[in-house]
Amino acid sequence: MNAQLPAIEIENLHYSYGHAEAVHNLNLRVKPGRCYGLFGRNGAGKTTTMKCLLNLLRPQRGQVRVFGLDPTKHEVAVKRRLAYVPDQVAFYPWMTIRETLDYLASFREHWNPTIEQELLDRFRLDSAKQTSALSKGQRTQVALIAAVCPEPELLVLDEPTSGLDPIVRRKFIETVIGAYQESSPGNRTIFVSTHLITEFEGLIDEFTIMDAGQAVLSLSADEARDRYRKIRARFAESIPELDLSAALHVRRVGRELELVANGGGPALIEALKSHQPESLTTESLTLEEIFVATLKA
Amino acid sequence: MILQINYKSGKPVYLQVVDQIKAAAASGALQPGEALPFIRPLAEELRVNRNTIAKAYSELENLGVIETVPGKGCFLKENHSPLRKDVRRKMLIEEIDQAIVQAHHLLISRDEFLNLVHQRMDALETKRRANGGAGEE
Numbered sequence: 001m002n003a004q005l006p007a008i009e010i011e012n013l014h015y016s017y018g019h020a021e022a023v024h025n026l027n028l029r030v031k032p033g034r035c036y037g038l039f040g041r042n043g044a045g046k047t048t049t050m051k052c053l054l055n056l057l058r059p060q061r062g063q064v065r066v067f068g069l070d071p072t073k074h075e076v077a078v079k080r081r082l083a084y085v086p087d088q089v090a091f092y093p094w095m096t097i098r099e100t101l102d103y104l105a106s107f108r109e110h111w112n113p114t115i116e117q118e119l120l121d122r123f124r125l126d127s128a129k130q131t132s133a134l135s136k137g138q139r140t141q142v143a144l145i146a147a148v149c150p151e152p153e154l155l156v157l158d159e160p161t162s163g164l165d166p167i168v169r170r171k172f173i174e175t176v177i178g179a180y181q182e183s184s185p186g187n188r189t190i191f192v193s194t195h196l197i198t199e200f201e202g203l204i205d206e207f208t209i210m211d212a213g214q215a216v217l218s219l220s221a222d223e224a225r226d227r228y229r230k231i232r233a234r235f236a237e238s239i240p241e242l243d244l245s246a247a248l249h250v251r252r253v254g255r256e257l258e259l260v261a262n263g264g265g266p267a268l269i270e271a272l273k274s275h276q277p278e279s280l281t282t283e284s285l286t287l288e289e290i291f292v293a294t295l296k297a
Numbered sequence: 298m299i300l301q302i303n304y305k306s307g308k309p310v311y312l313q314v315v316d317q318i319k320a321a322a323a324s325g326a327l328q329p330g331e332a333l334p335f336i337r338p339l340a341e342e343l344r345v346n347r348n349t350i351a352k353a354y355s356e357l358e359n360l361g362v363i364e365t366v367p368g369k370g371c372f373l374k375e376n377h378s379p380l381r382k383d384v385r386r387k388m389l390i391e392e393i394d395q396a397i398v399q400a401h402h403l404l405i406s407r408d409e410f411l412n413l414v415h416q417r418m419d420a421l422e423t424k425r426r427a428n429g430g431a432g433e434e
Contacts, residue, residue, distance in 0.1 A: 204346075273402060285305075
C-alpha cells in the first residue's frame with residue numbers, strides 16, 4: 001500500500017441538479033491521518049461533494065478518488081475502508097439497537113466488540129431498545145458506533161452534530177477523538193462537513209470553506225489563525241488618515257478602529273503604531289470567525 | 298496540571314501544549330519524574346486532535362523536557378537540556394531581543410525593563426517554592 005497516496009482527492013468536480021449547479025470546479029486533497037473540515041452554509045454543496053465520494057452521486061465532470069480509487073468503478077473496495085455518518089440517520093424501526101449493530105456488522109470484515117461495548121456504556125444506550133424509540137441524538141450515537149467499530153481508515157461525517165443538544169455534541173466529538181483514533185491514529189482520516197465550526201475547532205487540521213458550490217478558502221487551521229487577525233486601536237483625538245486597503249474589514253466607532261486582516265496584520269500594526277494609539281490589541285480569529293469574515297467579504 | 302487552549306492567541310495548538318508544559322515544569326507545578334497525562338484522555342478533554350498532542354509530546358521529547366517509557370507513558374525529566382550552552386544562550390537571546398523591541402515600542406525604559414525581569418523571575422521563584430520545588434540552584 002502506498003502511504004503517500006491521499007485518502008481523498010477531488011479534481012475539478014462539477015455537479016448540477018438540473019440547471020442548479022451544486023458543485024463548481026472543486027479541488028481538494030486530504031492526506032491520510034488528517035482531519036479535514038468542509039465548511040459551508042446550508043446549500044453550499046457539502047453534501048453533494050460527500051455523496052460523490054460514496055458513489056451515491058456520479059461526478060458529471062472532474063474526478064474523485066478515495067484511497068486512489070474511483071468510487072464509481074471500485075465501490076466495494078472503497079466502502080470496505082470507510083464509514084459514513086449522514087446528517088439524517090435511518091434504521092429499520094422494528095430492530096433493536098443490538099439487532100441493528102449485528103445487522104450492520106454483518107456487512108463488515110472487521111468489527112471491534114470492545115469499542116462497541118465501551119461506546120454503548122458511554123452513551124448509556126440500552127441495546128434491547130427498538131431503534132424507533134430512540135431520540136435523534138441516540139440514533140446519531142448508534143450510527144457513530146456502527147461507523148467506529150469497523151475501525152475504518154476513513155470516517156466521513158456529514159453535518160454529524162446538527163440538531164443535537166450540546167452534551168450529545170460534546171460526547172460525539174470526544175468519541176471521534178478517543179475511540180476512533182485509538183488504534184493507529186496516523187492512519188485514521190476524518191472528513192467532516194459542518195457549519196457548527198467551533199465544536200470541531202481543535203480537531204480540524206485543514207479545511208475548505210465552500211460557498212455556492214465553490215471553494216473560497218483552503219488552509220491549514222494553524223496557518224489560518226496565524227493569518228487572520230483582528231486588530232483594535234484607540235486614539236487620543238480621532239482616527240488618523242491611514243491607508244487601510246490591506247484590511248479585509250474596517251470598522252470605525254468614535255476614536256476606535258477595528259480591522260480584520262488577512263496576512264497583512266503585521267504591516268497594519270506597524271502603520272497604526274506610528275500614529276501612537278492609546279491602546280492597540282490584536283487577536284487571532286477563530287475558524288468560525290474566519291468563516292464569517294470570508295463569506296462576508 | 299490543567300492545560301487550556303486559546304484559539305485566539307494565533308499560536309499553533311501543539312505549541313501551546315508544549316509551552317504550557319514547559320511553564321508547568323519551570324514553576325514546579327510538574328515535578329521531575331511525574332507522569333504527564335496520557336494522550337487520549339488529554340486529547341478528549343481539550344477536544345483537540347490526538348495527533349496534535351502526540352506532536353507536542355514528541356517535540357517535548359526532542360527538547361529533552363520529557364521522556365517516554367514504552368508501555369508506561371511520558372514523564373518529566375530532570376532539567377538537563379541536551380543542547381550545548383551556546384545554543385541555549387542563542388535561543389534565549391532571540392526571545393530577549395523580541396521583548397526588548399516590544400519594550401521600545403511600549404516606551405518602557407531600560408531600568409524599568411530590567412526591574413520587570415527581576416520581578417518576573419522572583420514571581421516564578423515564589424511559585425516554585427509554593428509548589429515544593431527547591432528553587433533555582
